[in-house]
Amino acid sequence: MQAVCVGSRSAYQRLVKRHLKSISHYAYRLLGNQKDTQDITQEVFLRLWINAQKWDSEKSKLTTWLHRIAHNLCIDYLRKHTRIQTQDSFDDEAAHSPANNDESTEETNDKTKLLREALSALPENQRSALSLCHYQGFSNKEAAAIMNISVKALESAIARAKRSLREKLTINS
Amino acid sequence: MTLEKFTRIIDLHGTETARWTKTLRGECESFVANNVEARMLLNQQWQVEESMAKLEVPSFPGLETRVLNQSLPERNRSFIEEVMNWLIPEESFGKQAWRSAMATCIPLVFGIVLGNYFSFGIGIEDDGFQYWDDELTMLSLTDYTETNF
Numbered sequence: 001m002q003a004v005c006v007g008s009r010s011a012y013q014r015l016v017k018r019h020l021k022s023i024s025h026y027a028y029r030l031l032g033n034q035k036d037t038q039d040i041t042q043e044v045f046l047r048l049w050i051n052a053q054k055w056d057s058e059k060s061k062l063t064t065w066l067h068r069i070a071h072n073l074c075i076d077y078l079r080k081h082t083r084i085q086t087q088d089s090f091d092d093e094a095a096h097s098p099a100n101n102d103e104s105t106e107e108t109n110d111k112t113k114l115l116r117e118a119l120s121a122l123p124e125n126q127r128s129a130l131s132l133c134h135y136q137g138f139s140n141k142e143a144a145a146i147m148n149i150s151v152k153a154l155e156s157a158i159a160r161a162k163r164s165l166r167e168k169l170t171i172n173s
Numbered sequence: 174m175t176l177e178k179f180t181r182i183i184d185l186h187g188t189e190t191a192r193w194t195k196t197l198r199g200e201c202e203s204f205v206a207n208n209v210e211a212r213m214l215l216n217q218q219w220q221v222e223e224s225m226a227k228l229e230v231p232s233f234p235g236l237e238t239r240v241l242n243q244s245l246p247e248r249n250r251s252f253i254e255e256v257m258n259w260l261i262p263e264e265s266f267g268k269q270a271w272r273s274a275m276a277t278c279i280p281l282v283f284g285i286v287l288g289n290y291f292s293f294g295i296g297i298e299d300d301g302f303q304y305w306d307d308e309l310t311m312l313s314l315t316d317y318t319e320t321n322f
Contacts, residue, residue, distance in 0.1 A: 009245065016240050025230045038233060042240050049245050115224045134225060159184035166217050169224065 001062060004052045016045050019063060022136060023070050029131040030074040032120050040077060044070045060145060067136065068146045071128060078124055111169070118168040126161035129154050174204040179211050188219045 003011030023044050028037040047069050055065050119127060125147065132143035133154075144154040174197075182201060186192040193201055205211045260276050 012245070013241055017237065020237055020240060024233050024236060028230050034231060034233065038236050038239065041233075041236060042243055045240050046243060046245070111220075111224045112227055115221070115228055119228075155185055159181065162184045162218070162221065163180075165221050165225075166214075169221055170217050 001052065001055060001057070004049065012045075012049055015048065015062075019066055020045075022063065023066055026067060026131060026136055027070055027074055029119075029135060030071075030124065030128055031077065036077060040070065040073050043073055047073075061142075064138070064142050064146055067132070067138070068148075071146050074128075075124060114169055115165065118165050121168070122161055122164060125149070126157045126164070129157040130161045133158055174200050176208065176210055176214070179204055179208075180214060183214060183218050188215055188222055 001011075001015070004015060020041065024037055024041045027040045027044075028034070031037050031040065044066060048066060055062065060068075119130075122130070128147055129143060132138045132146055133140060136143075138146065140151050140154055140158075144151045147154065149157075179201060182193055182197065186194070190198060190202065205215055260272055
């Protein structure tokens with residue numbers, strides 16, 4: 001990271017290769033469509049290049065800092081664009097997801113589709129909290145720092161999200 | 174243990190008993206064994222977790238190339254950073270190692286030039302040479318004409 005601070009492009013490339021997957025996956029789980037995910041991911045790494053000197057290794061890990069940038073960009077994006085658009089995109093891409101192309105059972109596909117719908121219907125903070133802790137593997141403390149909320153608020157968001165998913169899947173199935 | 178409390182634990186820690194708080198684990202397990210609603214809740218949550226585990230993110234084949242090839246703006250660096258980067262380049266260090274060697278020679282060259290112009294109070298002892306103008310004066314006053322006696 002120090003090398004990126006002094007303008008090393010090769011160091012930047014190494015960082016991109018190391019963090020691209022987790023950042024793009026997090027963005028996708030928040031935005032729900034591939035095009036915007038790619039735009040946001042690109043923007044995250046551009047910001048990494050521009051603001052490298054602002055990162056404080058004593059305050060946070062690099063991955064936490066990058067997820068925070070991604071989180072802020074995604075939230076800004078979601079606030080600027082209509083929610084309906086995101087939800088539609090989730091549904092469109094669900095049809096092309098690997099789960100649907102596999103020879104898995106119809107029941108599994110239905111459940112996956114239901115879950116996608118339920119996830120896209122969650123408020124951003126709940127979706128983000130769930131994604132950070134469940135999929136991205138962050139601790140509650142780290143996830144709270146990324147979202148800039150307290151640990152209690154994060155736990156509350158996760159609990160509400162899980163309850164909501166459970167209710168929706170139970171009702172629909 | 175109440176159903177509400179158990180629901181809270183499930184919402185926070187999931188269905189894996191190993192993740193439940195140690196102090197409440199035994200209590201929770203016996204509550205599940207004796208309560209139908211708790212078992213139903215656990216089963217529902219297990220189904221949600223199973224579905225979540227199956228939810229995959231599509232691959233982004235061209236994304237890495239796109240990010241790596243995006244044009245990055247030149248960053249305004251401080252003078253010290255510029256000098257340090259010139260001396261110890263981040264990229265292709267082997268090819269540009271001469272810079273460090275050259276920089277090491279700078280004090281040597283500077284010392285030679287400086288020493289050539291200034292004595293810094295160090296006197297050169299050279300008897301007879303120091304007062305050469307007086308010697309010349311004395312010689313000029315001496316009469317060397319040969320006289321015939």
